[in-house]
Amino acid sequence: MTASDRSSSLTRLARLGFSRLAEADGLLTELSDATGVGRDMLCEHSPTAADPDAALIALERIVRRDPRALAPLGSDDDAWRALWALLGASTGFADFYVRHPEEIADIVVRGRYLPTGDELRETLLEAVDDEDGFAADGGEASWIALRVRYRRMLARIAAYDLLEPSAVDALPAVAAALADAAAAALEASLSVARTRVTRGGAGAGLFPREEVAATRLAVIGMGKTGARELNYVSDVDVIFVADADPEATVDPGESRVVDIATRLAVQLMRGISEVEVEPPLWEVDANLRPEGKQGALVRTLDSHLSYYERWAKSWEFQALLKARPIAGSRELGDAYVAAVQPKVWTSAARENFVDSVQRMRERVTEHIPAADVPYQIKLGPGGIRDIEFTVQLLQLVHGLTDEDIRQRGTLDALDALVAQGYIGRAEASAFSDHYRVLRVLEHRVQLRGLRRTHLMPAKPEDRRILARATGLASSGDAVWELWERTKRDVREIHVRLFYRPLLAAVASLPEEERVISPEQAHDRLAAIGFTDPAGALRHIGALTSGISRKVVIQRHLMPVMIRWFADGVDPDYGLLAFRRLSERLGDTPWFLRMLRDSSGAAESLTRVLSGSRYIGELMEWIPESAAWLDDEEQLVPRTGVALQQEARAIQTRHQTVDDAMRAVRALRRRELLRTAIAGMVGVATIEDVARSLTTITEVTIQAALRAVRREVVPPEDAELDFSVIAMGRFGGSELGFGSDADVLYVYRANGVDPERAGRLATRIVQELRRHSEDHRVPLDLDADLRPEGRSGPMVRSLDSYTEYYHRWSLSWEAQALLRARGAAGSVKLIRDFMALADEVRYPAAADPQGLREIKRIKARVENERLPQGVDPRRHLKLGPGSLSDVEWLVQMLQLQHAHRIPEMRTTSTMAALRAAEAAGIVAPSDAERLSSAWRLASRLRSANTLLSGQTSDVLPTDRVRLDGIGRLLEYPPRSATQVEEAYMGATRRARRVFEKLFYG
Template sequence: MSLPLLPPLPDLLQACAGRAEREFASALAEQGAADSWPVGFREDFRRVTAASDFVTEQLLRDPQLLLDEQFTGLLQRELAHAEMRSLLQACLADCPDEDDLGRRLRRFRNRQQLRIIWRDVTRQATLVETCRDLSDMADACIDLAYQWIYQRHIVQFGTPIGRHTGTPQHMVILGMGKLGAHELNLSSDIDLIFGYPEGGETEGVKRTLDNQEFFIRLGQRLIKALDAITVDGFVFRTDMRLRPYGSAGALALSFNALEQYYQDQGRDWERYAMIKARVVAGDQQAGAQLLEMLRPFVYRRYLDFSAIEALRAMKLLIQQEVRRKGMADNIKLGAGGIREVEFIAQVFQLIHGGRDLSLQQRSLLKVLGTLQAQGYMPATAVDDMRQGYEFLRYTEHALQAIGDRQTQMLPDNELDQARVACMLGFASWGEFHLELMQWRARIDRHFRHVIADPDEDEDEQAAGAAGLEWLPLWEEAVEPESAIQQLAEAGFDNAEAAFKRILDLKRGPQVRAMQRMGRGRLDAFIPRLLVQAAEHDDPDRVLERVMPLVERVVRRSAYLVLLSENPGALQRLIRLCAASPWISEQIARYPLLLDELLNEGRLFKPPLAPELAAELRERLARIPEDDLEQEMEALRHFKLAHRLRVAASEIAGSLPLMKVSDYLTWLAEAILEQVLALAWRQMVARHGTPRRVDGSLCNPDFIVVGYGKVGGIELGHGSDLDLVFIHDADSLAETDGAKPVDGAQFFARLGQRIIHLLTTQTTSGPLYEVDMRLRPSGASGLLVSSLAAFERYQESEAWTWEHQALVRARVLVGCPRVTAGFEAIRARVLGGERDLPKLREEVSEMRAKMRDNLGTRETAAGTAVNAFDAGQSFDLKQDAGGIVDIEFMVQYAVLAWSHRHPQLLRYTDNIRILDGLGELDLLPLEDVSLLQDAYRALRAVAHRQALQKQPGKVAADQLSAERGTVLRVWRELGLL
């Protein structure tokens, strides 16, 4: 945000500035530098010294500070990357002993503190720059002090050696809170945690030390170097209470001990603190490993909505402390303060961060940006919080600039009030205070919306949302007759069945085995469910479809908290489950999908193909390459989540049929891209890289071709994938790895690996069912064909029906060079001139066989005289006039006419091929439009049937006009 322009200094501050000016001139004169007044600095000098007693004190103690800063130009510019560290390194060069180390660190800190306050007060630095400089200064002081002490420490006590690795050990220093997020304020203390990779003993001295003792002593020396107050002040107040077991715990712990503690005893507030943890000093590489070890503690693999309860409890404790100590004027802890903005951001991080990797970041402002970009919060709310937070942080810096004191309390004296108002750009304290309270009110309103307990609101609407009128029924505090009557009056058609369903859940073994906390969550949830079910048009169906989900999640009651805390998510769950048993079954089988219900903007707006692929790449990039199980689960969760979003959008009407198929196809392509990459990486690691005919290495010279629905960009909700694998490598040449195999064997195993990754049943189900029967020679053929073998087969051995299938074939993922080769073969094969009577006969015969085997027997697959009778059924796909008839006509047209019109080969989907037939005047435009409408209508009904878990059949008297059109065009094309 932009602060108001700096106002003129009021009289009260003019007096402070004048006094500082006179005293500084006198101090210069005492040093014989009376003529050295900094040129052009007088106005800034007056403004800064009027605002900050600390700066004035530093300049009077050592006037040379300002002259040096002017000479080097550091007051007028930002520091470059790593320049803070370079400046301190120069300052510590040739440091002889620990006392001198402390002295040099403190003088460096005071000099930089003066510079940072100067630039902040004179508006030469942004909030981000000020926080970054302060954090960079802390990083440099901690790390360089550590490195200096470590070198002297090993001389005295020996080098610590890891018991298992046998390598020298360094300490890892984690910076927590604002330091970890590069958000230090002008007078922050620093919260640190000390760790080291592994136990062992020191070597190189007569009397060895245990590694833990070595690092504890080192840590004590480091804290003294930073924290002790001397005549030069301090470097940073250092707080170690965030370490395991707090003040009672060991000062330094091994990685194993840290992991064990957080796994077994880590508390919710420690997860909250660990969000911002960053390696600020010591062994950066080992530190990265430590943070990766601790990530599962912070970001739970599954949805973790129960985190809000812990944050709410923390906030309650803080509010009690604020009231007890009279800290309403504390801009950090009071209502609408900095802490509330932090809580809002971290609520979303703890709840969703395990799934949404974009939330796994430290910077508060960046997290707020993500909350807006990902639709977690409205843009207006995020803008309020961002601007309010920045105003509060500017105010915090103003408060602390006055005396270099760690305070967030608004001043109660006229001088400091004038200073704060002036630094923030206001002519008076009253104007500033009014603006401050407006921002705090906005922040507090958003905070209450996000984190406040929904049961705290006592108005009737909130009481209704909490379902208080249904609580006696759930607790069996009313007679069964009264309960059934209440359900009937609420709109349940079969109130007795509904009551039995509720009691079956309550008395079932799952609920009886619940712990106290989980049971409390269930008791809070069921009344809310009944409230919203009763508001639905069909409450009986709601209970029938939602209760199985409740039964599945009672042992993981965080999901119940999610739905209790988010009425909108519960509404969306009820809406989707009532609309589709397929969706209700999916959510019941995979409750982690409940996470998707929280964000309405994302739920009903699936991403486009590039965004899908990028999101999946980002998810997998965060997973260690050797963790196959987690990679497979990530792929499956990604598919489940996005498939739910597509289904929800289709039900809501925000996504038309053709777009549904587009999204489902893009989803399959994004997953196949990563599956191929994963399988390739594993195969190359095991066997090395196969070779091309010219001896060069493949990269990867392999493609995955999609046939059928995926090839035609027409996937449905439960579609399997018809795939063919092709390579263009030297089948005889061996790979270049430690366990070489020939090219043919390598690619056969690669194909097997891909199928394994796609079809393996995990806790989240398989990715896709895969059908490979369309490969050359079908089930008896090789799993992976060479490009040359594929070409030979298509040109000399393939049946007409295989060429029909090739019409809908396209490369989904793989090597661009081999893709071009495949497309050239496809064009030659499909573009060959054919004997049309023979072609019509073969297409008709194949269609007749399919109807005989797969169509409705009672109506001779829709060809009998009773095929349109109301009492009969119609198979949307296989009966005459159905989907397959349209597909066969399109395929026939491509095979018949593409030798004269190669543009028909450009697309693989029926709608666009039909467009081409109309544009080329091969079919009347009216017939093209009618066939396209019929195709869309048939597929739309098929999709609805799938979402209702119904077979792909409808009453035979439905869609009669569409079927009539299809049969007429079929006959006019001469097909039998």
């Protein structure tokens, strides 16, 4: 061959799809020489191969084994096309033909058609020489013959599939044929099993032939096998049922029958799955039987029914939805299916049925190895399981009253759901198309090695081959893009379809076209978590009735939003709050646009409304806040500078204190709402929330003080200084939702008549407290930490504070000053007050008597201040190991050490604890335990307020409320016990540290 001829030959090979051109050229020459078939004939049909290079290598291996193996093909174009298609798509079939080159002849004689179920059954029974249910030979040779014949039939199915113009259109028929082939293989294996267990058979026979013949064993196909939608290589799920043949002349007795049937089942499974010279076909999986792996392999029909009646779980009825007799006694199999079907179609009425199905889907996803998730065609988000679970749940929920949707197959069920009006044609069509695409991808990756896999290929070359094998894309990159796009669409439709039937019943359809009654919709809502289904129905009706643009958009969104509400803590309140918000906003264009175009914002809206009455009530007053959910930047808590500028602008716009404070209260509510939402959706951390709440409170007090002072203090007394000192958690910048604002009030006359200055200061305090009141979100300015407590004057001059602290102050008052910080008013007065506070709270040497008094007071607080009847362990503020313990311990350490350790001179509990740890005063492990308990108690306290809209310091005992608090803290659903145990454990550990360091 000249260089020019060789170049031309290589060019032609490239056009035919080969990539390893030189190797292909050499192999073609070798094959032509070995077989006498011309090069052109050999490779004419190579374009039908997904991987022509692999197919050519396979041909060369086959010919090496048997030089005459290709002779039967002759010039039969159809046969050559089929062989190239099989070998180019499947190294598994290549290995099969290398082992059995004689099987290539079957490609020539069969023609292009799918074998029927009867043909498959007859062919495989013929392979084991079956006669009246018994194989001629019970030895391993029969198993080998069965497996070879099965793969012959599998090749027929695969060749049909690969050569069809559209693999997607061919999928239902191909999957059905694969299920029929599996059923036929089980029937043939059962025939061999009967011979093996018969006394005198080739195997370890134990029973007389007449007893074996009198034992009926029904093999029930489950899952994809039962639905006739099987894969090329998949576990075949089965259940075994046995009884005695009533027409037999011998009655072995029930126990004997179960014994014989069990041995038949074991041998049947071995014939399919045990390692032999010819590889196993697939795994026969009987783990869907009652009690799973722990249960008996075979039961009688009565035993099955007794189990399903008394002990079966919801998922077992979901599995039985696809049950179908596939081998053995058809009469017994039909009786089994007829007996269990009523239980299947009433299972949705079981308590927490939908919840259990959702949990099962979550568990499937959670068990996928993290590295496999992006490649999982079957189990991952947006994969085949999402479609199957959605369809099955819709069937089970509505199949209770509608027999027309009781279909085994996924595609058949989708068609029935459309025909009966439970889902729209557009969504069902898209779902159906995606399901076929995903199944074709799954089929082709399994064909590649004839092995069980559900993973998209990771290598670019393998993706290129997959694209050619499926015909779905032009390149490896394109098939990956198709996969990603399909996943996204499936995930979206999965959510939307789940609740579409409810929308169709309650909102979309005219009365005469409704396919389910209001009572059924009522039950559906109850099943998914609404405690007041009737009320929910009214809200849905109000939101989706009419023809306005808003109604049209909400009608479209409602199925999804119902799903999100149902996933929330309080679905009923969430739906009510959404209705109120929607009514307040009316036809506001941005709200409609956000609901329609931003699914993330709509989902976040349902989450915050169903998770927090605190937020829901504020949003009703500030409906425009819904827009923040469409822009994460708008949820970031605003800085103190920005809020101060707005508050000062308020003062310039409003002349009276009432008007100014009305605007300030609106500012405060708005920013509290912003912070609450930010905390719930994860934009703000617990530290961010505490700082934001502190800033909001400071700005509110500062604005109120400016407004009040302008009205109370006349110009001639303008020299009067007045300040507000933050104390407690306010002073520590550690406020939570519902926290009081602990404060001290101080003034300095600065030349104003002292008595008049006192009266003006008292008036400022009175007006400040009055105008800061907010009936919707209370702001309690609590001055109980002032000198002499509630017995002392509400406001003092700086001189009075100085004299008191130097002459009469008690240890607890020095302790209280540890968190004193200027919050509002005269900066110079604040600086002078803080200098006084430093003298008192950071003594050069701690007074031992004062420390003993602090310990005594702490013990008394624990005994006397806890509310009557409250379990101390559940009190988030005063309970053992909770906020009070950590704060008192840190404050005592500050009194002892802050004078010599400047880093401990801070109003922040956590900052002081970190400084004590850095100084070696507190061991790192002890500091961690204290910090963990303090942070958790703080978060629980705020979550308690957010959930209920009411302030409470007690961890609730009600499991629903406790679970709701857990959800706000990002625990998974149904985590009430986990939340409780986490808190009890954290405070128990913190209490041990507290007792060691505080009292020890």
